Amino acid sequence: MQVIYLDEPFNEKNVNSAPIVLALGFFDGVHLGHQQVIKKAKAEAKKRGLKLAVMTLDRHPSIVFQNVPQSSVRYLTPLKRKLELFVKLGADITYIVALNEKISSMGPQEFVDKYMAGLNAAAVVAGEDYTYGKKNVANMQTLTEYSKKRFEIITVPHLKKGGSKVGSTVIRKYIDAGEVENANKLLGYxxxxxxxxxxxxxxxxxxxxxxxxxxxxxxxxxxxxxxxxxxxxxxxxxxxxxxxxxxxxxxxxxxxxxxxxxxxxxxxxxxxxxxxxxxxxxxxxxxxxxxxxxxxxxxxxxxxxxxxxxxxx
Structure with a gap:
């Protein structure tokens, strides 16, 4: 798998020049819900004869958007582990975006232009709660407007088990309580x-x-x-x-x-x-x-x- 780091302004020569299918998310834990998104993107890539690229961030969004101290963030999957799991799920490329003030201050249209269309996405795949800025204006519903029909948008519904969403938040609670068997059921590993x-x-x-x-x-x-x-x-x-x-x-x-x-x-x-x-x-x-x-x-x-x-x- 090719790993490409992107910082603002990124060098377009670093970007894969061929069309790709792009899976979007922070993916902490790469749990069953995340796996559903990436597997959907992989299937779409195979159907189109394209490479699968996954885009993630170099740090947790709460550090920038909620001013949480970086030293207090505890990851389910540090970056090295996350990349190992992406490989297992068939990713050909991973883009790691430096989440800093240049990105956090970027408007949704500019972000879509640069980090979706600008990465040559033929299709973008993400979970229904994916955001790329303030969630009331930069969500999967508004992406249709920002995309300007340059790529297909595939929204993956939440995966649910026992009537509840499979998510990183509940997995963190299980880990913090020592309930590792319950966490493992939602992680899929x-x-x-x-x-x-x-x-x-x-x-x-x-x-x-x-x-x-x-x-x-x-x-x-x-x-x-x-x-x-x-x-x-x-x-x-x-x-x-x-x-x-x-x-x-x-x-x-x-x-x-x-x-x-x-x-x-x-x-x-x-x-x-x-x-x-x-x-x-x-x-x-x-x-x-x-x-x-x-x-x-x-x-x-x-x-x-x-x-x-x-x-x-």
């Missing part, structure tokens, strides 16, 4: 984070449950503090494990939050390795134990429950 293995306090080793400690970027949304059944991909291997997101309160109050994973049947030294953890199921909430032996007994139950969970998958 298993939610994951990427981190680097760092040194911890090696308490798990002393308990008979050695762990890897992950440093995950603050820009990634991680599940709530709890114990989870996970799969971890590390040094080319995928292994089962149980993960703890918490503060180790059994060993004292006021400790920093950590992400620690006990990997089953794995004993390599992997400090500094990039690691992908997939969150399958919340086993239980965090709890403070009165003594270390109580913690060990619970960890043994957690391991048994994790193994049984994956046996039934």
């Amino acid at each position: 298993t939610y994951q984070n990427t981190g680097v293995v760092v040194h911890g306090k090696q308490r798990g080793r002393k308990l008979g449950f050695p762990t890897i400690n992950l440093n995950i970027s603050n820009s990634e949304r991680i599940p709530s503090e709890a114990i989870y059944a996970v799969k971890v991909t590390i040094v080319g291997k995928t292994v089962l494990g149980m993960a703890s997101i918490g503060r180790n309160e059994t060993f004292g109050e006021g400790q920093k939050q950590t992400v620690e994973i006990n990997l089953f049947d794995f004993s390599q030294m992997v400090y500094g390795e990039e690691t992908v953890v997939q969150w399958y199921c919340k086993l239980r909430e965090q709890q403070k134990f009165s003594d270390v032996q109580g913690l060990i007994r619970q960890l043994e139950r957690d391991k048994e429950n994790t193994i049984n969970y994956f046996k039934e998958k």
